[in-house]
Amino acid sequence: MNFTHYSLLAATALATLSILPACNDAKTAAASENKAVTLGTATDSAETATITTAGTATAATTNNAGSPATIPATERADAATITARPQVPILCYHQIRDWRPRDSKGAKDYIVPVEQFKAQIKMLADSGYHTILPDQLYAYLTTGAALPSKPVMLTFDDTDLDQFTIAKPTLDKYGYKAVYFIMTVSLGRPNYMSKAQVKQLSDEGNIIGSHTWDHHNVKKYQGQDWVTQIEKPTKQLEEITGKKINYFAYPFGLWNPEAIPELKKRGMDAAFILAEKRDQQDPLYTIRRIIASGYWSPRTLHNSMVNSF
Ligand SMILES: [Zn+2]
Secondary structure, rough: OOOOHHHHHHHHHHHHHHOOOOOHHHHHHHHHHHHHHHHHHHHHHHHHHOOEOOOOOHHHOOOOOOOOOOOOOOHOOOOHHHHHOOOEEEEEOOOOOOOHHHOOHHHHOEEOOOHHHHHHHHHHOOOOOOOOOOHHHHHHHOOOOOOOOOOEEEEEEEOOOOOHHHHHHHHHHHOOOEEEEEEEEHOOOOOEHHHHHHHHHHHOOOOOOOOOOOOOOOOOOOOOOHHHHHHHHOOHHHHHHHOOEEEOHHHOOOOOOOOHHHHOOOOOEEEEOOOOOOOOOOOOHOOOOEOOOOOOOHHHHHHHHHHHH
């Protein structure tokens, strides 16, 4: 692909992104499936209290969970065991900014006003939640390793600048860490994070994950698309952070079983969807998250966490 072609594609992708938050069109699908999932998770919810926790005293130790590579394959639980473990609540955020007159009703699920975001995070802290990172989640799911009490994972998709300027300082206040799933086409563009900011997030103990080059739907990839959308962007993120990238989030939360071996081949140890049902064979590649809506009060957020996981 020559440079002109690359630039044109990037411009097209960014033009699309400026109209709507990137994950917007998956909302309806995710919402409709969410209902079914909620109905089907009574067992999971009932078991939530049984998540193995180490308590706050040893939380610092469990924060040092090694990468998936440190866990021998023979020590990893099978799919049924992983699926049976209580799920850890995982929240997905996009833009953190005040609503503008032109924001559509649907877009506001993906745009959390600044004070609303601060109130949501404060609720988590006041309620005693501890943020965990993907290596801890992986160790918990595959070996039953203990987690801090009241674990939650915070994830941010699509590289938006306000995740660095607004979300990060808020999380820093509480000693919270998060996962940032980066769409590399946007790096350094106006209103998106720079490479230096991504590097800083990584250096400060947050996890950088892969979220494709320009947010195309994984279900439509063929041949070279795997290189363009997964291999090259992941390599770029590894160069920026100086660390191996182990985790992936599907654009729009959309996935199919064919994508999983392709992700495995490219070094991903786990992948994140949205609120739909997990895959029975590969639950690690269909880890559920819910979108923390801009409409949600702290109480609504908490209810959703309890009901969805
Ligand atoms: Zn996205």
